[in-house]
Amino acid sequence: MVYYRLQQFQLKLLFQHESDFPFYGKCYRGEFMLLPVLGLLALWNIFVFILYWADKRRAAKGKWRISEKALLLCTMLLGSVGAWLAVFQLRHKSQHWKFRVVTWLSLILQILIFVAVLGILYLERSI
Numbered sequence: 001m002v003y004y005r006l007q008q009f010q011l012k013l014l015f016q017h018e019s020d021f022p023f024y025g026k027c028y029r030g031e032f033m034l035l036p037v038l039g040l041l042a043l044w045n046i047f048v049f050i051l052y053w054a055d056k057r058r059a060a061k062g063k064w065r066i067s068e069k070a071l072l073l074c075t076m077l078l079g080s081v082g083a084w085l086a087v088f089q090l091r092h093k094s095q096h097w098k099f100r101v102v103t104w105l106s107l108i109l110q111i112l113i114f115v116a117v118l119g120i121l122y123l124e125r126s127i
Contacts, residue, residue, distance in 0.1 A: 041078060048079030052086030052093070059092075072102050078113075080106035 055066040075083035083103050093099040
Protein backbone atom coordinates (compact mmCIF):
# COMPACT_ATOMS: atom_id res chain seq x y z
CA MET A 1 0.00 0.00 0.00
CA VAL A 2 2.75 2.46 0.95
CA TYR A 3 4.86 1.49 -2.07
CA TYR A 4 1.88 1.94 -4.38
CA ARG A 5 1.14 5.39 -2.94
CA LEU A 6 4.80 6.37 -3.26
CA GLN A 7 4.85 5.15 -6.85
CA GLN A 8 1.59 6.98 -7.57
CA PHE A 9 3.03 10.13 -5.98
CA GLN A 10 6.14 9.92 -8.17
CA LEU A 11 4.10 9.44 -11.32
CA LYS A 12 1.95 12.44 -10.50
CA LEU A 13 5.09 14.51 -9.84
CA LEU A 14 6.54 13.47 -13.18
CA PHE A 15 3.50 13.75 -15.42
CA GLN A 16 0.93 16.14 -13.97
CA HIS A 17 1.70 19.81 -13.69
CA GLU A 18 -1.44 21.11 -12.01
CA SER A 19 -3.49 18.43 -10.30
CA ASP A 20 -4.64 17.11 -6.95
CA PHE A 21 -2.50 14.65 -5.04
CA PRO A 22 -2.37 13.43 -1.42
CA PHE A 23 0.33 15.70 0.06
CA TYR A 24 -0.98 19.16 -0.83
CA GLY A 25 -4.61 18.91 -1.84
CA LYS A 26 -5.11 21.43 -4.65
CA CYS A 27 -1.79 21.92 -6.40
CA TYR A 28 -0.79 25.31 -7.74
CA ARG A 29 1.90 26.15 -10.29
CA GLY A 30 5.25 24.84 -9.10
CA GLU A 31 4.11 24.19 -5.53
CA PHE A 32 4.21 20.41 -5.84
CA MET A 33 7.95 20.52 -6.45
CA LEU A 34 8.69 22.08 -3.05
CA LEU A 35 8.59 18.82 -1.07
CA PRO A 36 10.94 16.82 -3.33
CA VAL A 37 13.34 19.75 -3.68
CA LEU A 38 13.53 20.18 0.09
CA GLY A 39 14.14 16.44 0.44
CA LEU A 40 16.97 16.52 -2.11
CA LEU A 41 18.44 19.59 -0.43
CA ALA A 42 18.38 17.81 2.94
CA LEU A 43 20.07 14.73 1.44
CA TRP A 44 22.73 16.91 -0.20
CA ASN A 45 23.47 18.68 3.10
CA ILE A 46 23.74 15.34 4.90
CA PHE A 47 26.19 14.22 2.20
CA VAL A 48 28.26 17.40 2.66
CA PHE A 49 28.34 16.88 6.44
CA ILE A 50 29.52 13.28 5.92
CA LEU A 51 32.16 14.54 3.48
CA TYR A 52 33.55 16.94 6.08
CA TRP A 53 33.39 14.21 8.73
CA ALA A 54 35.28 11.79 6.46
CA ASP A 55 37.93 14.42 5.80
CA LYS A 56 38.37 15.04 9.52
CA ARG A 57 38.62 11.31 10.19
CA ARG A 58 41.20 10.88 7.43
CA ALA A 59 43.20 13.80 8.80
CA ALA A 60 43.29 12.19 12.24
CA LYS A 61 44.51 8.90 10.77
CA GLY A 62 47.07 10.56 8.50
CA LYS A 63 45.44 9.20 5.34
CA TRP A 64 44.71 10.77 1.96
CA ARG A 65 42.43 13.80 2.39
CA ILE A 66 39.56 15.30 0.45
CA SER A 67 40.75 18.44 -1.33
CA GLU A 68 39.79 21.87 -0.03
CA LYS A 69 38.44 22.72 -3.49
CA ALA A 70 36.00 19.80 -3.33
CA LEU A 71 34.83 20.73 0.17
CA LEU A 72 34.36 24.40 -0.75
CA LEU A 73 32.59 23.52 -4.01
CA CYS A 74 30.15 21.24 -2.19
CA THR A 75 29.55 24.03 0.31
CA MET A 76 28.83 26.58 -2.41
CA LEU A 77 26.51 24.22 -4.29
CA LEU A 78 23.74 24.60 -1.69
CA GLY A 79 25.50 22.44 0.91
CA SER A 80 26.06 25.27 3.34
CA VAL A 81 23.90 23.92 6.15
CA GLY A 82 25.79 20.61 6.22
CA ALA A 83 29.11 22.43 5.96
CA TRP A 84 28.16 24.89 8.71
CA LEU A 85 27.20 22.04 11.02
CA ALA A 86 30.44 20.22 10.23
CA VAL A 87 32.63 23.29 10.72
CA PHE A 88 31.10 24.23 14.04
CA GLN A 89 30.05 20.86 15.47
CA LEU A 90 33.01 18.75 14.36
CA ARG A 91 35.39 21.72 14.63
CA HIS A 92 36.80 20.75 11.26
CA LYS A 93 38.32 23.54 9.17
CA SER A 94 37.06 26.06 11.72
CA GLN A 95 40.44 27.84 11.89
CA HIS A 96 40.63 28.40 8.13
CA TRP A 97 39.22 31.82 7.22
CA LYS A 98 38.26 30.56 3.72
CA PHE A 99 35.95 27.95 5.15
CA ARG A 100 34.34 30.31 7.64
CA VAL A 101 33.72 33.02 5.03
CA VAL A 102 32.49 30.66 2.30
CA THR A 103 30.28 28.76 4.73
CA TRP A 104 28.60 31.91 6.07
CA LEU A 105 28.20 33.53 2.64
CA SER A 106 26.81 30.31 1.17
CA LEU A 107 24.42 29.93 4.10
CA ILE A 108 23.13 33.49 3.66
CA LEU A 109 22.80 32.95 -0.10
CA GLN A 110 20.96 29.66 0.42
CA ILE A 111 18.51 31.30 2.83
CA LEU A 112 17.91 34.14 0.35
CA ILE A 113 17.28 31.65 -2.47
CA PHE A 114 14.85 29.70 -0.26
CA VAL A 115 12.95 32.88 0.71
CA ALA A 116 12.85 34.00 -2.94
CA VAL A 117 11.45 30.65 -4.09
CA LEU A 118 8.82 30.71 -1.35
CA GLY A 119 7.96 34.29 -2.32
CA ILE A 120 7.56 33.35 -5.97
CA LEU A 121 5.37 30.38 -5.07
CA TYR A 122 3.25 32.59 -2.82
CA LEU A 123 2.84 35.23 -5.54
CA GLU A 124 1.90 32.60 -8.12
CA ARG A 125 -0.63 31.12 -5.73
CA SER A 126 -2.27 34.46 -5.03
CA ILE A 127 -2.63 35.38 -8.73
